[in-house]
Each structure stands twice: as C-alpha cells, then as structure tokens.
Amino acid sequence: MVSYLQVDGLRKSFGDLLLFDELSFGIAEGERIGLIAKNGSGKTTLLNIIAGKEDYEAGSVVFRRDLKVGYLEQDPKYPAALSVLDACFHSDNEIVQLISEYESIINSSDHSKLEEVLGRMDYFKAWDYEQKAKQILSQLKINNFTQKIEHLSGGQLKRVALANVLIAEPDLLILDEPTNHLDLEMTEWLEDYLKRTNVSLLMVTHDRYFLDRVCNEIVEIDNRRLYNYKGNYSYYLEKRQERVDAQNAAIDRANNLLRTELDWIRRQPQARGTKAKYRIDAFHELEEKARQEKSLGNVKLEIKSSYIGSKIFEAKHLSKKFGELKILEDFNYVFARYEKMGIVGNNGTGKSTFIKMLMGLVSPDEGEIEIGETVRFGYYSQDGLQFDEQMRVIDAVRNIAEEISLGDGKKLSASQFLQHFLFTPETQYNYIYKLSGGEKRRLYLCTVLISNPNFLVLDEPTNDLDIVTLNVLEEYLRTFKGCVIVVSHDRYFMDKVVDHLLVFKGNAELKDFPGSYTDYREWKDFQEQKERSELNAQIKKSNANEKILYKRNDAQDTGKRKLTFKERKEFEELEKQIPMLEEEKSCLETEMSSGVLPTDELIEKSNRIAVLIDLIDEKTMRWLELSEMQ
Template identity: 40%
Template sequence: MLRIENISKSYGDKNLFTNIHAAIGELDRIGLIGVNGTGKSSFLKVIAGIDDPDQGEIKHAKGYQIEYIAQEMDLYEDLTVIEQIYYGESEQMRRMRAYEQALLNLEKEPENESFQEKLLQLQQKMDQAEAWEANANAKTILTKLGVTAFDKKVHELSGGQRKRVAIAKALIQPADLLILDEPTNHLDHETVEWLEKYLQSYRGSILLVTHDRYFLNRVTNRIFELDKGNLYVYEGNYELFLEKKAEREAQEISDEQKHRNTLKRELAWLKRGAKARSTKQRARVERVEEMKGKKFDTKKENLAIQAGSKRLGNDVIDLTEISKVFGQQTLIHDFSHQIIPGDRIGIIGPNGTGKTTLLNMMAERILPDKGEVKIGETVRIGYYTQDDEDLDGDLRIIEYIKEVAEVMHTADGQVITAEQLLEQFLFPRAQQWSYIRTLSGGEKRRLYLLKVLMHEPNVLFLDEPTNDLDTQTLAVLEEYQESFPGVVITVSHDRYFLDRIVDKLFVFKGEGEVSVYYGNYSEFLETNAIPKQTKAAAPKESKPAASVKTKKKLSYMEQREWETIEDEITQLESRLTEIEQEIAEAGSDIGKVQPLFTEQQEVEDKLEEKMERWEELSLLKESFESGK
C-alpha cells in the first residue's frame, strides 16, 4: 500500500491542493479527475517522487516500485527501441540489457569467439533470471502497440511511436504502481482498445489521468477527484463516480441549508436578549460566532460555451477526386464527397494515414496533388489544431483573447464581453491579468479553444480536441456542438466523443483508401469490427439465418468435415503452443521473432475460423438428430 499523508502543493500564488490524505491499495485501478489547472499532473509527479510536496509525505514499503509515464515522454534519444524498453535497474532488466548488447556485438562480428562465449554465458544468466518470458512479452507488447522497428533510435521515431515505446517500457518494468498521465493521447482506436484490455489484467496497481471516458469507465474501480484543493475519493468506476458526486453535491447543499436554519434560530435567541451573563450563554454566543465562520463548498464553477456563428449558405465544401501523396506514401486517392449544412463528421483511422492532411486541404492550408476542393462563399472556418498554437507566454490572458475581439455575438443575439467569456471558460476576473506562461497545458488548450470559437465560425474543424482537455470541458463542448448551427468535422480517437457528436465517418484504411460510413463510432464497430473478421464472416452472411434450422441432415461433404474438424482444431492449438515457445527461445533475434509473430496471427485467425465452423456444424447435427 502507498499512503498519501497531509500533502500540499502550490504553484506560484496558486494553491493546487492542501492537506490531502488517501491510500492506494493492491490492485487498485484509480482514475484521477479534475478540471484542467487543478493540479492533476502535479499530484501524479508528487506520488511518483519526481516532485516534492510543500508539506506532507508519501509513505510506502521499502522496495516499492513506481513506474510513471508523463504526457511528455522522457526517453533517451540515442538508445534504440529495444534498449529503451529494457532500461531499468532490476536484475531481470540488467540481464536482458546485457544479453541484447551481446547479440548486437555478435551480429557485427559473428566469427568473434569471445563474443560467442559471452552470449552463451548471458543465455545461462537469462535462464537463471527466468527472463525469457519477459523478453518475449516485451516484444509482444511492442508489436501490439504497433512498434516493429526494434533497432531504430528513439530520435528517429514519430511522436505517436515514441508514446508507444514509453508505454511498452512502463508495461514490462516490474512495478507495484503504474502511473499514466493521458496514456491514450496520440494512440489510434485499435491501440487504445488493446491497452484498455491489457490494463484490466495488469498485476500492479494503476493511477491514471485520461480524457477517454469509455477507457476510464472500463479500467477503473476507484476515482480520485481533485476539486478546489480538496481530494474526494469514490469507490467504483467513472459511471458510479458521476452518480455519487451528484449525491455529494446535493448533500452539501442540504447541509448548508440546515446550517443556515440553525444559525438563524440561534441568532433569534440571542436577539431576544437573555440578560443573565451565564457560562451557558457565553458558550452559545461563541458557538454562533463559530457557525458564522463555517463555509460550505456549494458554489460551483461551471464551464459554459456560448458562441455565435455567421450565416452558412447551402454550399459548404465540395471534394472532387482529390489525391495527396507524401514521399512514397499515398495518403488520399480519388476521394470525393459533398459536405452539406448540418453535417457532423468524424475522421478515423490509424495514425499517419492522412486524417489531418484532409483537414488541412479542406482548410486550404495545403493543396491536393490532383482534384479540387471548392469552398462555399459563406463558409467561415474555425480550426482547432492538434499542435499547440504558439501562445506568447508574455501576453496576459485577457490580451490574448482581445486580439480576436472585444465582444462576441451569440446565436440568440446577446453581446458577451471578452471578460465574461473568459469567466464562462473558468478564467475568473482575478486570473485574467495573469501571464499565459503561468497556465497549465490543459488551461492553455482551453484558452486556445475559446479563441477559435470567438472568430464566430460556421464550419468548425477539430483536430484531436480531446487531447489535454479535461472531461468537464469535453462534456460542455459536446453540448455546444449539439446546438451549433454550422458544420462540425473532427479528427478524434476518443470513442465517447465521437459517439456523442458525429453521425457520419470518413474512414481512413491506408494506401489512400477513404470510405464514408453513415452512423457513429459504436455503430461502425458493430458492422465493421475488424477487417479480417469481416472477411472470415462473409461466406456465412450469404446464407439465410434459417438454413441451420430448416436443414434436415449433414451433406456427405459436411459429414466428412465434421469427422476431421476437431483434429484440425487440436493441431492448430498445438501449433500455437509451439510458436509461443519458439518466440520465447528466439529471444531478441528479430529475424526469427517477426515471422513467428506473423505466423501466430495467421494460426489464430485459422483457429477462430475453424471454431466458428465447428459451432455451425454442431448446430446442424443437433438440429437433424433432434428432428428424427
């Protein structure tokens, strides 16, 4: 167990949290909730021992291991991927690292007898440390996370690849507590879903911050909420947290009302003027004074988004056979679509397939190699980009907003000043003259979002809006888009966000192929779960569902298939076991491991197909025998 005892932390003049207590037990899965700027990342750093609290302490047993993944990955630029993930001082990590270095040396000089002898010695040490399973597990995790270039230097990797390496490194290190600060940022849908399932069976405890509410709900069993310097602890996942928080706030309001009624009665008693200066009366006066000083946390700061938009005509954006190639990679090939008023479009697909490129072409920031992008005359685009706008830290918050406008006109004709808008975005008047450099990363993103909306767009482009925005801001942004009269087009990996706001998807499949799906993300998954499964299921879908019930007996060929299918399943299962053993024995030999991973996937697919066919034949056989 890790104990948090009476810790406090300030940043400049701002108190982040004060005198908070909590405990993290074995196998806890804790989600940390709070509006941006409340100190979530600072709290995680204090727990991880990266930062010191102003007061209080973190207590845990000697040898308690904490692994921490920050939003900004702290990786060693000159190490290879395989060296990076084996970084650590545990005995197992040191032996695996030495083994990997010996392999590298022998690859360079395969005839060097001293290198050969060294490798044999290290293989024995790997046996003693029982490190082969961890070695194979590391490479499996990397493959699942989409990192296959094990010999690449870290500085050669993209931001998304670096994130995956950092996650893999943390997952294979032996740890009692795994701390994750926005682990789903820069990961595509498939990878997020894999990570979600992996963490559900993780052997240690987990403390995480994430904007992905599906992820949060499915992984956690406790919630810590940072709110106005206090830490509230809830048992249960995110769904239960929402219910219990509403109950807590209702109870606080009830307690405040009871307190007021009691105080009112006490004051009335004093005003009636009991003349005796008794000890009892003096105590009552003191109690009234104490009651006057008591404060209740019932004043809630709620984020509100009010924005207007310019009139949008019938012509919005027409894409006609557009194509785009970068280097040797075709991102978009002959894609056509007409965007109309009221569209709510999500853009999904693996990282690096061209999603942001499409947004940039529609915003006329880059041109297609061929085809045409035609923008309607009344279109006014507001573009919230994925990369941080270069916010001038020497500007004050109010100055940054007033660069756009002093006031904004809402859809219902109201005029709202810049100061009022900042208040609605949880920047109180006292903070508005602070410098931008004093803001947290999430607060800067919220401020940038306000600036985009102040342009009063009628077509809103959102590129990964869920990165670095807290769950409260996202919920309000979702509500805002429901009443937004214009067009919304968003690139997002956040499944909940997509389900809330879009009714159409542009699906990037790679190699330039982009398809259109009508529906939200969950509906898309139901009908297009995984391409390989769709292909395997296609022959079955062509048969009427009733055929299993109406067919009288197995055909000759089906009977022969039934007699052999169980043996085939057994053989496939045996081969899977052999492959897993071969992967473990191959260690870090990339030339051997990669083909084995490929074969493993192929065998798993065949096994799944055979199992489905076995069930189908079983139903046919049972139906025939029961009908005799």
Template identity: 50%
Template sequence: MHYVSADKISKSYGIKPLFTDISFHISEGDKIALIARNGSGKSTLLRILSGRDTVDEGTVWINKEVTVALFEQEPAFDEQATVLDNIFHYRHPVAEALRNYERIVGGTEKDPAEYSAALARLDELGAWDFEAKVHQILGKLNIHDLAQPVKNLSGGQRKRVALAQVLIDIGFEHKHVLLIMDEPTNHLDVEMVEWLEHYLNQQNVTLLMVTHDRYFLEDVCDVIWELDNEQLFTYKGDYQDYLEKKAARIENTIANIDKARNQYRKELEWMRKQPKARTTKSKSRQDNFYEVEARAKQKVVDTQIELQVKMNRIGGKVAELKKVYKSYGDKTILRGFDYTFKKGERVGIVGKNGAGKTTFLNMLQGIEPADSGKINIGDTVVFGNFSQHGLEIREDMRVIEFVKNIAENFPLANGGTLSASQFLTLFLFPPEQQYTYLSKLSGGEKKRLQLLAILFRNPNFLILDEPTNDLDLPTLSVLENFLGEYPGCLIIVSHDRYFMDRLVDHLFVFEGDGVVRDFPGNYTQYRIEERSKDKVKEAPAQAVAETTAKPVAKDKKKLSFNERRELEQLNKDLPALEQEKTTIANRMSEPGVSYEEIQRISARITEITMLLEEKEMRWLELSEYAE
C-alpha cells in the same frame, strides 16, 4: 494488502494551493481514475506518490513491499541510446538477457556462437514466456525499429516507447506493483487503446491513472477520485455513476451553503450587537461564527453550460468536392473523391496514421491544392481550424489580453453579448486566472485557450483535429455541451470514441490507397463492424490451421440422434440470427434514433455476432460427420 496511505496532505505552488488536507488509501487490486481540471494538481499528486515530488504538509506511507511504476506525459529517456536500450534499462537478469537477444536478432549479421549463448541464457532463466509478452507489447504498440536512437523519434513514437517501457518493467516485478499512468491513451490509435484496455484488465495490477478517454476509464476502472476545490472526492462505480453522484453532491452542497448563509446572517447580526468584552460563552460563539462564515462563502462551479451562438450566416452552398485526386509520390491520398456538404452536417474522420486525414482537411480549407478536380467553398463559409500544432502566441501576454485582441465581445443568438472575461469564465478560466501570463499556463490550459480563441471568432464551419488530447474531463464536458448545440458544420478527427459518439452523425473512413468510405453511423458502430470483419477473415485461416493440424476422418464417427436434432436446429437459428442482425443494423441508420437506443442496438449486435460465431463453429463441427 494495503499499498498506500496519505494522511492530511497539502501541496501548493507559490500562493496557489493545489489540494489541502486530503486523505486516501490504495489497496491491492484497486483500479482508480483521477479526474480534475488542468492545473488542479493531478500530475503533481501522481509524482508525489511515485516519490518524484514531496508534500508541503501531511504524510504519505507506501508499503515497502510495493514497487511504484510511473508513466508520465513527458517521459524521460537517454536520448543518445537506442529504443532497445531504453526499453530494457531495468537492472534485472531477464531484462539484460532479453536486451542481448533482441540486439543479436535485430543485427545485420549473427554470430552463431553468440546467438546460441543468448538462446541458452533465455532457456536458463525460463524467459521465453516473458519474451512472447514483450513481442506482443512491442507489436501492438507498433514499435519495430529497436536500433534507432530515441532522439530521432516523433512525439507520438516517444509516448508509445515510454508505454512499452513501463508495461515491460512491471512484468519483472511479479508481486505488488502500483502502476501510475498519466494520460496513457494520448497518441494511441483506437486499436492500441482497445488492446491496452484488455491488457490492463487481464493483468493482476493495482492502478491509478489520469485519462480523458471515458470509454477507457469505464472499461478499466471501478473507482473515480475527483480533485475539486482543493478537496478529494471518491466515487465507486463507472463514469455514469460518477456523473450522477457528483450532481447529487453539488446539489447537496448548494443546499448546505444556502443553509449556512441563513445562519451567517443571524450570527452576523449578533456579532455586531455584542460588546467588546466577551464572556467565555460568547467567545465560543464568536469562533463558531467564523466557521459558519467560511461555509457561507463557498462557491460551487458548475461546468455545464448552454451557449446560444449567433453564428455567422451560412448560405445554401457550403462545400462541394468533385472528382478530387491527391497523391504524394507513390502514395495516393484521394482517388476521385466526390462529396457535397450540407448545412449543419457533423462528420467524423477515421483512419490509420498517414492515411491522409490532415491533408484532406488542409485541402478543404485551401491550405494545400488538389492535384486535380474541383473544391468549391461557399462565399459565406468561415472556417475555424483547431489543429494539433497549437497556438502561436506571445508568452509575455496575459490571457485576457490575448482574447481581447480577437474581439471585445461574443454575440449571442438572443441579441445579447458576452464580454471576453465572461466567455473565459464559461470555458473554465475564472477571473483570478485571466490575468495570468500565457507562459505560466499548463499544456492543457494552452490547448483550452486555443480552442476558445477559435470559437470566439464565431466560425460556421468548425474543423477539430484531435481536440481532446491534453484536455481534462471538465473541459471536454464544456466543449461537448457547446458543440452539441452548435448549428454550423462540424468535422472531427479524433481517437476519443465517447467524444465522437456524442457529436458526429456519420464517418469518412480513410481506408488507404485513395479510398474514402462514407459510413452511416457513429464510431462505436464502425468499430463493431470492423471487429466482425476481422473475425470473418480470421475464421478461414483458423479452420485451415485446425484441419492441417488434425485431419478429420468422417467415417470414424456418425452423428447421434440428439446431434442430428441439434444440427437441424442450427440450420434454423443461423439464418434467423443473420436476419435479426441485418434488421437492427438498418434500424441504426434510420434518422431520429436516440443515443440510448443506439447503445442498446450496438450491444445486441455484439451479442448476435458472438452467438453466430459460436453456432457456426458448432455447425461446422457437426457437419463434418453428417451423412
């Protein structure tokens, strides 16, 4: 079924064109990711398709049977209303029945008659399956206090409530929903992101979304749209396919531009020789000349950079923490933490919100004191701190002035320098944008400028606290290339699994109650280990539940000859699989292992874990009847 068609649509803000004469179609079941730089019109295009903005030119057709649901970066709520009333704002009998039921259940006192009436209404509507789905969504997104006003929520809580709202809303529309999502993974921890991946893959929903989370993009979407240079390009496949096809497109475009420039030089010479009075034939050639001129003057921006940094020298002593303790009241952040940082170390920090990650970073930089213990920082260490608080800036200042106030030039390792303007260009602020007032920048552009300002000071110990939030994929690509060659120390706190996998060598895992574990691997390896632990914990409880539900009488059945042989084989397979898992897990921790091999090993560990689970369950089943 055809959902949406756009024919030659254009949109500008003032004199700045966002996109020009673009056309596309969305059909039922499509799952599309939209990629572009900040300020290129991604959010505007989403708002146009949701009916909250209009095009300057062209037409947009949306099938009248299709309901469009939009999840925005800045959700709009009834600020005085409760979380419950905002989530169940939808005018639908099931929504109203569920809101009434949740209000009664969440109240301090229950009126038995009112409670019975609410139950009867849910029975009447057959809403219990949907009620279970609602509780799953609220539980997975950590939304529990439904009675508090929305105005009291933090930014992250507001995003999760908005996400719950839209996921529940589309459940009321059983047919033909186009779900449009703008950065749905911001402010979600990794467990929530993984759950959302699974949820969207299980639902029969047509999806168009903007996301910077590349693993999320790969797992959910099978088509990528890219807004670039006012045009829309379509790529089928995952993110790796997109990178390869985009590189081929740029290479082809450059070849065509070179060809057009050669033709332009010939045509320009002909134009200069022509008399003013032209024949029809020469007039046609003159019109063609301007088309050739436009092609010849195209510019191709390649965001892949290599920047050899002349970093501030770092001495033999970097940072040393000895028996460090830190608590807030009854909450313990660090309990006797010991660690010595080495030159060029790359550490990722993970843990649940509130576990003390930001406090640890502040203590390392001397912003907060330790309760006891020693934190010794080398004399030559220069910290660069990218915090979640953003920049404190004068809104009436221009971008180029802001950077020049830090320094006029950026030193390079080869002895040369980059001017402030050149450095801005490398980080996707072209010359025409460098004189823009800071007040006119988008949220993502301000984040990019914050990052640039930190790097321009040339620190030798970088601390990045959630640097990927609000950054677009082209900017992330530039940042990753820069950090990949960065010779200093690096600490990253991020829920972006792809970003962490590319850049860190090991993890500090904040497990709570002052425990910090040093994990020798990247984020994906850590998540594989955590999922394996969760399955081990769940298995005994599941076995108890099954035994309680269905007591097994051993004397009712004996193993057949084939089943005895199968049990013997399982007794051989299980130790062999355990040994293989241990061997390749140790291989992952060895120095010099390539990223591609790590990916292969991780995939094999996942496969082995699933095999072990399957074979162990079968072994338990057969062992019940073994003599």
C-alpha cells in the same frame, strides 16, 4: 487486502499557488484508480511526486517493500540517437538495472558476485527481456526495432514508452494520460490488455470509456479536497451529482441564513454586542460557508454562430500521396449545411493531412476544394497555438475579440466567455506561463471559439483537456448552429458530438459511415465475425473436397511415383540429422543462459544458433517433401 502505496498529509505549492494540502489516500492490491481533477489542480504533479520525480513540502509517500512500480509519463522523452529497442533498455526498472549489473560483472575481472546475480536473472526471467520487448512492441504495431527515436511520431513515441513500462510487468502501474496520441485501435488494445492483467493502477486520463471499463475506483480532487468513489466512471457520475446537489443545497441554505443573520447583526446596539458573541461567531462561520464556490452543474453556452449559406465545401477528384503512401485517390465529397462529421482512423492514414488540405495549408496533388463564400473557419490545430508567455490570459482572448454574440442582441464579454470555460476571474489575470499544459489547451480553444466561426475544424481537441472542460465543449458543439469536423481518438467525445464518421482505413481507402463511433465499432465487429465464419466454412468445405479427391486419386492412381533408392537413403539420413541439430541448438541455448560465457563466445554461439535454425527449417521442409512420396 495488501497495501501497495500510502500517501499521508501531502502538501505541494508553487509560490502562492497551493495545489493540495493534507492530501491522503492509499492504493491496495487489485485496485484500479482513476484520478480526476480540473486542469491546473496538480494531477501530473501528484503523479510525479509519487514516482519520485518531484519533491513536496510536507507529508509522506510510502510504498510496500520490494514493490515493482512502472510510470508512464504524459510526454515521455528519450535521447534522440537511441534506437527503438535501445529505448526499452533506457530505463531504471529493476530488470534493466539487473542486466546492466550482469554485463558489468562479465566485463570485469571480479566474478565473485556472478552466482548471486545469475540467480536473480533467473528469478526475474531477465534472459527473456529483449524477446518480451520485441513482442510487446510488435503488439503495439512498432516493428522497426532499429528505427531512431528522433524519427518517431508522437503516437509511436508514446507506444515505445508504453512498451517500456509494460515489459517489466510491474505490480503497480502509474499512467499519466496513456491514451494521448494513441489511435483508436491502440487505445482498445491497451484497454483489453489492462483488463486481462492483475496489475494495480493509478491513472490520469480524459478517456471516459477507458475509465469506465478499466477502473474500479475513482478519486476526485476538487477545491483541494479529495473524494473517493468505489466504482467505475458511471458510478462516479451518479454519486458525484448527489454530492454536488447536497453541497449546493447547503450553500443555498447558508446564504438564506446569512441574510437573516446579517439583518439581525446590523440591528444590535453596540453595548449589547458581547452578550451575543456566540451568535456573531456563528455569523462569520455562515459567511465563510456562503462564500464557498458553488459547484458547476451542467454548464450551457448557447452562442449564435455567424450566418452560413447552403454551399459549404465540395471536394472534387482529390488525390494526395507522400512517396508510396497514398492518402486520397480521386476523392469526391459534398459537405452539407449543419453537418457534424467525425474523422477516425489509425495514425498515419492521413486524417490531419485531409484537414490541412481543407484549410489550405497543404495542396492536393490533383483535384480541388471549392469553399462557400459565407464559410468562416475556426481551426483548432493538433500542434496548438504559441502564446506570448508574458501575456495575461484575458489579454490573449481580447486580442481576438472583446465580446461574442449570443443572438437576440445579447452579448458575452471576453471575461464572461472565459468563465464558461472554467477560467475564474482570478485566473484570467494570471500570466500564461503560470498555466498548466491542459489550461493552455483550454485557452487555445477559447481563442478559436470567440472568433465566432460558423465552421469548426477541430484536430484532436480532447488531448490534455480535463473531463469538466470536455463536458463544456461537448455541450457547446451539440448546440452549435454551424458545421463541425472533428478528428479525435476520444470515443466518448465522438459518440456525443458527431452524426456520422469518415473512416480512414489507409492506402486511400475511405468509408462514410452513418452513425456514432460505437455504432461503427459494433458494425465492424459484426463484419469481422461474419468474414471469419465465411472463411471457416470455406476452409471446411475445401478440406472436405480435398479428402474426397485424395480418396479418389488413391483408388485410381496406381502410377504414383515412389521414392528412389537415393531419395530413401536421404530420407533416412534426414530423420537422424534433424534430431541431432535440434539437440545441438538446445545445448547452445542452455549454455548461453548460464551467464558464464565471455562476450565473444556468446556472439559465436548466437551466430551458430541462427545457422542451426536455417538448417533445421531447410531439412524439415525436405523431409516433409520426401514423406509425401512414402
């Protein structure tokens, strides 16, 4: 197996925070590796180091020579003034550099390297780069190639960056949270695309279905140590649990032995201490082992929500549109007590707008929402919360509540609550500016939940959260004694948490589906297959009817109009003209691909090709029209 990348003895720290030390692993041809770790463990930092965007203190990162590497950053950025198509040329990939080199030579007086560059252009198929860019952008539902980057949504920007990476057809693809900001349709498109290609992968994602279906190896960083699992996400879960059980059993045994050793060492007279030095040394080793953090199994957090009455909210004749874009039209809905609704749909169909109307942040054009008196919202916004970066983690939570009720008179302090969401006592006293992006999102989640709401409204809560935190949140929501509305593109999360879906199809068309997202996807696939079968049957029936009708007309219609002399001459002339135009178009395309034409001639010939295409289309349509009267 050909080695693509080898990382050996890597060390990286930020001040007194050590992210990893002596970290070593490799990626070979055909391997598709999913990287899993808690927020703050350095996943993005590691990818940035491998991609050459960040330095490190020790170790080595070695790629195979001539390896083409593509890197999708978690939050891609482009100059605001660029168009969508220009952004695809704003890259340091080999083909874009080659095109730039070619243009530089063409515009200079020195053409000595032109032949060598032309050979490389042919080898890398650089002439087709723009066409490939447009094709992939179209597949990703980006069709306005002249639109400015500054006017794109977060999801559109992520798709442009994704297209930029995929166009170059790299040997090794490094993806940092590729599904963040992508809607479900685009996530499934990317999943299918990666499954069809032979590209090798190193990927960080919280999308567990994506991991399970795309990856063939999982690498986990836990307590600065690296663990490899040769299999998909399901296999990883099984083997990781075995490792955790064995590790926890070892720590329990060490604790039991430690108690015995502690009793023995306290009873020894000082004069005999040197005679049992080996046992004292063993005692200290046991003490170190016993201090190891015991791995978290299934964290359960059962919190009593505040009382909620039978009336939750009722939407009456809601309508909302922005210009020509309709979000809701005469929408009515009565939300039930303890209901857990998932909201799904493509970007731009109005999911977040609907949530903001419910929260009173956006007013409907028509209709009203009546909310029950006992409803106490906890709102997790997609935009996040702006923290005072100089505040400590514990203080950000205490400012909202000092404790949270568990019911039966039991309470959790703010510190204990934070521990359930994986903030260690040490981390709780860190300043917020020291937290990673994922840790800040997790802290924001804690500030929402500790207010003890009875109706949770969560808009994209899974973005930037690690898988361990997602498991904690899922368990919390499954046992939550209140109402929940979740907007999410995370299919796994939705399957575990909600009991039905409100599907936004666009143009104010909504569907209430009773079941999980997987149930809905299977139903949708079945409906589409059924529609295709019915359409094919109709086409076959229509074709059969047309054949019968044609035979009847052919037998009965003796007065069918024939070509006039002038039309026959036109028909014969078209048969000569069309091949000549096709040949001229082909010659022009060959000349343009030669790479020796100056810029003004390239433009002139490009304009002529456009004219030829229109002429060929026009004359071909006329030829078909006349041929039917032959």
